[in-house]
Amino acid sequence: MYNDSVLGVAAAEASMPIRSNLSFTCNHVNLYYGSFQALKDINLKIERNKITALIGPSGCGKSTFLRTLNRMNDLVPGCRVEGEIMLDGVDAYKDVDPIVLRRHVGMVFQQPNPFPKSIYDNVAYGPRLKGITKKAELDEIVETSLRQAAIWDELKDRLKKSALGLSGGQQQRLCIARALAVNPEVLLMDEATSALDPISTAHIEDLALELKKKYTVIMVTHNMQQAKRIADRTAFFYLGEMVEYGDTQQIFDNPQKERTIRYVSGNFG
Template identity: 60%
Template sequence: MSLFEVEHLDLFYGDKQALKDVNLSIEEKKITAFIGPSGCGKSTFLRVLNRMNEIIEGVKITGSVRFEGKDLHTDYDAMELRRRVGMVFQKPNPFPMSIFDNVAYGPRLLKRHTRAQLADLVEESLRQSALFDDVKDRLKASALSLSGGQQQRLCLARTLASNPEVILMDEPTSALDPISTAKIEELMVELKERYTIIVVTHNMQQASRVSDDVAFFLVDAERRGYLVESGKTQEVFFNPKDTRTEQYINGRFG
């Protein structure tokens, strides 16, 4: 089932067009990877899906973006949408507060939980992100005391605690060591049983290991990002429709 339906999407930063005529369907409870060279609009398009681009002055979007069959921009409150479509950023960004308070931050804003329910939710979210065993005896410690890989898993737990349906991940392992990267990849595969995951990655091996579907972006002579092709990961990687896709995946450019 398609969760997002994007048709003829154009995005402008002022007079500069950053995305041109993007058409893409994203399926529910799958991992979809956005691949392509730097500057082709992958992260910009990712931010379209939870309206994060709206906080940037001068952004204009045309075309149609539908989430669960409804218009993303007119049928949803932006804050509620961002709760349902959570995001994990490239660089871990824990808040300068305790591990517990980081995870509890979103639920506290919603004011829907008792103290006991909040404690259970924090534990569940930390377990889902494979971090609980590492931090269960120091939940009051500063989140900034964690290693880089642990901080990224904490940010994932913080996202999960708000009960999203979709998790957007913008190069979530680019700043991590191989062991931490493997843990995040394992978590992604486990979490797709409950969530739709959309990840931007420059790592072709990672895209091939974890994703079910892939979308390949390029940039034209006027620096406008556009979608070259999309489909099942195995089909795009081993039987691409466009020669540029094959060249990029095989490392001939980018």
């Protein structure tokens, strides 16, 4: 659709024709906040065009891990990441500028965070940063993105209205459209439904299932039912470690590790 300098380096282009079925590959990832170690030796391979859920009790490091994938943790003073995180064969920490990385790894946050601008300007924000100024082109991107986020029909008549006037569920879908407008490879969802009502949550879940056809979706959720409903793969985090990772069904029906069994069964009583 528009010029897209994939991760900026030749390695990425080389891997393009024979895209492996892996998106992220994490090897021995350790993360420290000052002297506190928040992630301990995480090894994880995330598959393309699947929904991967990260579950675990609060404070277990699942959100922290999610934020290492698009280097949002770079913003935290005193935060240090060790190990290797590869995206499409490119080291996300050594060979990629974080700003370029974030265009390819979109993120949706726990609280819907539309900018205090119009709906149109929210979606066009990312493309404009890339230097796209032609109105026809922007119009097309906005429409495509809003359609992908399944909210075009609701919003098409009020594109110039402030995004802050939307309901929470609409705001969250707008934020998804905003993330899709920069044409990412991966979409990270950080407890994206926890601030929403059940109906809006169902909308977002349906949307995620639709989106995985085109994107790789990685979601953090505290709601195990949700992981069970829509995730293909599930990783269980506990105290900064990744305890177990496998097909969702296996994690919930036949967990191998003692801590996973306790967590999964405890919550289903």
